[in-house]
Ligand SMILES: NC(=O)C1=CN([C@@H]2O[C@H](COP(=O)(O)OP(=O)(O)OC[C@H]3O[C@@H](n4cnc5c(N)ncnc54)[C@H](O)[C@@H]3O)[C@@H](O)[C@H]2O)C=CC1
């Protein structure tokens with residue numbers, strides 16, 4: 001059994017910590033908030049993020065980053081995309097040996113347009129990295145803590161590292177596949193949140209299954225287009241981290257992105273929505289990054305552009321849907337000619 005540290009005690013870091021503790025690993029959860037650490041240690045709960053969940057007693061916690069880093073040679077980074085660089089910069093100063101990094105966040109950094117593994121590689125010198133593995137797929141924390149069957153993908157340029165991570169997490173309710181397409185996995189993970197926000201909006205506007213299916217399918221087409229332009233493998237987008245995560249996120253009330261979109265569709269402002277959801281809604285920032293990336297790559301991403309206009313250009317959601325429906329006519333498979 002291994003020593004593993006999870007940095008970030010939100011819903012996903014905590015749920016993954018529970019999987020690792022269930023697998024009898026010595027798992028230490030790091031929270032930057034002392035009060036949360038005390039609650040995990042004393043009450044074995046994390047009520048803000050997983051209100052009805054009892055944490056296993058062998059899942060320990062600390063707010064001391066040095067203790068957290070020294071605890072393990074395998075580090076899971078489970079903070080929102082916007083905190084990745086800051087957290088890496090804080091812990092890299094405390095490191096003196098190589099570690100295996102697993103990241104589980106879903107986003108792209110606006111302006112730099114970097115994927116998360118690229119940000120980590122920029123912040124941590126190669127001499128301190130045994131490998132960088134991304135763990136991603138259709139996996140709501142709320143269902144993982146109930147031990148409901150979940151399948152997920154680990155991707156890395158280093159397949160030895162990916163297989164090591166597969167073995168750490170695999171159990172009877174958490175099935176892990178490997179994949180060597182890091183670009184495809186990270187782009188699918190980040191972009192599905194954009195489409196989930198849009199799916200929430202169409203539900204909030206009162207549209208039905210037809211509109212939702214259209215968004216998922218045409219959303220996948222534009223995600224694939226962008227990913228392939230960046231070097232991803234086309235088939236990754238029909239896998240767990242593409243179609244799989246789109247289905248889970250666009251059709252679930254667990255999804256923070258879907259919930260945020262739903263409130264926007266019902267007329268709330270972005271500010272009100274983020275306040276109401278109270279947890280990270282990655283799709284908002286990723287919409288900005290994806291829109292920039294589409295321009296840079298010269299890839300047509302109409303749903304992303306429409307969502308960008310709603311979030312940042314004051315366009316009414318209904319008007320944005322209308323603009324999508326009035327685009328010039330196309331051949332459905334036009335996008336796939338380049339595959
Ligand atoms: N919740 C879920 O079911 C899933 C979430 N994810 C991804 O995992 C990542 C984390 O998401 P959640 O756990 O849901 O978020 P969350 O909002 O539940 O929790 C985020 C955690 O990060 C901490 N944090 C925020 N800024 C920080 C900073 N600067 N330094 C240190 N800690 C900081 C917060 O205090 C909180 O404990 C996101 O990228 C999300 O897309 C991926 C799969 C499933």
Ligand SMILES: O=C(CO)COP(=O)(O)O
Nearest residue numbers: 137138139140255256257
């Ligand atoms: O990524 C997720 C499920 O795979 C969770 O999505 P949300 O961040 O929208 O809740």
